[in-house]
Amino acid sequence: MDLSSMNASPVLADSSPINQTILGFHSSVFSRSISKKKPGNLDDVRFNGWLDAMQSSSPPRKSMLKDIATELASDDSDLVYYSWMLRYPSALKSFHHIINRAHKKKIVIFLDYDGTLSPIVDDPERAFMSIDMHSAVKGVAKYFPTAIISGRSRDQVSELVGLTELFYAGSHGMDITFPAKDTNPISHTNCIRSTDKQGKEVNLFQPAREFIPMINEVFRTLVEVTKDISGAFVENHKFCTSVHYRNVDEKCWPMIAQCVHDVLKDYPRLKLTHGRKVLEVRPLIDWDKGKAVEFLLESLGLSNTSGVLPIYIGDDRTDEDAFKVLREGYRGYGILGKHTAVLSYVYMAGTFLQCLQERVIDGRTCLSVVVAVDLAPNQHSRRHHLIRRRVGLGGPLSSGVGLAAPF
Ligand SMILES: O=P(O)(O)OC[C@H]1O[C@H](O[C@H]2O[C@H](CO)[C@@H](O)[C@H](O)[C@H]2O)[C@H](O)[C@@H](O)[C@@H]1O
Numbered sequence: 562m563d564l565s566s567m568n569a570s571p572v573l574a575d576s577s578p579i580n581q582t583i584l585g586f587h588s589s590v591f592s593r594s595i596s597k598k599k600p601g602n603l604d605d606v607r608f609n610g611w612l613d614a615m616q617s618s619s620p621p622r623k624s625m626l627k628d629i630a631t632e633l634a635s636d637d638s639d640l641v642y643y644s645w646m647l648r649y650p651s652a653l654k655s656f657h658h659i660i661n662r663a664h665k666k667k668i669v670i671f672l673d674y675d676g677t678l679s680p681i682v683d684d685p686e687r688a689f690m691s692i693d694m695h696s697a698v699k700g701v702a703k704y705f706p707t708a709i710i711s712g713r714s715r716d717q718v719s720e721l722v723g724l725t726e727l728f729y730a731g732s733h734g735m736d737i738t739f740p741a742k743d744t745n746p747i748s749h750t751n752c753i754r755s756t757d758k759q760g761k762e763v764n765l766f767q768p769a770r771e772f773i774p775m776i777n778e779v780f781r782t783l784v785e786v787t788k789d790i791s792g793a794f795v796e797n798h799k800f801c802t803s804v805h806y807r808n809v810d811e812k813c814w815p816m817i818a819q820c821v822h823d824v825l826k827d828y829p830r831l832k833l834t835h836g837r838k839v840l841e842v843r844p845l846i847d848w849d850k851g852k853a854v855e856f857l858l859e860s861l862g863l864s865n866t867s868g869v870l871p872i873y874i875g876d877d878r879t880d881e882d883a884f885k886v887l888r889e890g891y892r893g894y895g896i897l898g899k900h901t902a903v904l905s906y907v908y909m910a911g912t913f914l915q916c917l918q919e920r921v922i923d924g925r926t927c928l929s930v931v932v933a934v935d936l937a938p939n940q941h942s943r944r945h946h947l948i949r950r951r952v953g954l955g956g957p958l959s960s961g962v963g964l965a966a967p968f
Pocket residue numbers: 673674675676680681682683684685686688710711712713796798803805807836837838839841877879
């Protein structure tokens with residue numbers, strides 16, 4: 562990455578009104594006209610694609626997984642799945658390829674949080690990692706530099722993970738800490754020295770710092786305008802804000818979408834992105850999880866692509882930016898869970914991390930470790946088998962994005 566170009570603020574100079582997914586309004590207008598307004602016309606969100614995106618935005622709830630397993634048993638879905646797997650082979654079955662490629666290289670691990678380390682649950686405040694996952698992440702971090710890159714606020718995700726030895730990038734990479742060393746090759750205008758909770762000196766990178774007041778303001782308004790929509794929940798992640806509709810009756814989705822649309826329509830410096838049953842409002846800056854990966858590699862002195870193998874494990878659309886960065890020049894691996902395999906993907910991601918550390922700890926061949934871990938639980942369970950097959954190496958979450966380096 563050309564760091565000289567990063568010395569300029571990534572905030573886009575052009576604030577002209579935009580296309581259907583990049584919307585906003587001026588804050589001076591907003592407090593007057595929006596705070597009490599109920600959405601009237603729902604046509605905006607019907608015709609601009611928001612509703613379609615909302616309907617396809619997440620795997621089904623836990624209770625529906627049984628039906629999925631049954632459905633998967635049909636020949637048609639097997640066919641679809643097999644053709645997907647041909648393009649994007651299982652990360653576990655390909656483990657030895659990855660390790661072969663890592664020979665004499667330094668592995669660096671990047672992990673998404675929700676849906677990757679913790680299962681998707683109805684209450685975002687109760688998305689916890691299992692004890693096994695916690696120890697898998699801890700174990701991996703003993704041997705490889707490990708970073709969490711999450712859409713949540715940095716404080717929130719670091720508290721949920723609870724491991725001080727990791728690097729954390731919150732708000733989709735807009736809030737990063739890394740150790741302050743004189744040798745850090747990075748000098749960015751948006752980097753400041755700070756101290757972490759343990760009192761250690763760190764560098765803090767917050768390219769959207771100027772947006773904090775605006776995000777606070779929009780957060781308060783979104784809370785207000787959605788307060789009568791049962792199940793709606795708004796989170797403030799400091800540099801972005803999330804409007805959850807997982808627990809909202811589907812009949813009310815157009816209403817929640819229109820509320821968000823109305824709040825944003827005169828904010829030209831904010832944009833909307835879609836996550837898993839969540840509408841996310843963020844600054845319109847040229848920064849994403851992919852840029853965060855590059856930034857962390859650079860600032861940790863690990864951007865030497867020939868001696869470093871970055872691996873990114875994620876499950877969501879926002880992770881695609883990181884997959885793209887790793888795919889370029891066959892730089893590293895993006896490991897992706899398919900939408901319908903949330904619970905199992907967490908299991909698979911944990912297994913992958915365990916395999917990595919076992920490789921280092923006992924020196925057994927990677928393949929034998931993988932096979933043992935992969936098949937041990939429920940070896941004869943059809944459901945486990947089906948779910949296991951639905952995790953691939955790379956693969957698009959939305960059309961048009963190819964992920965991961967082939968081998
Ligand atoms: O980048 P991530 O770490 O994957 O964070 C993305 C969003 O994750 C959280 O929401 C998602 O997980 C919740 C808990 O399982 C679930 O209830 C919700 O429907 C999902 O969208 C978090 O609450 C969001 O703020 C993050 O942006």
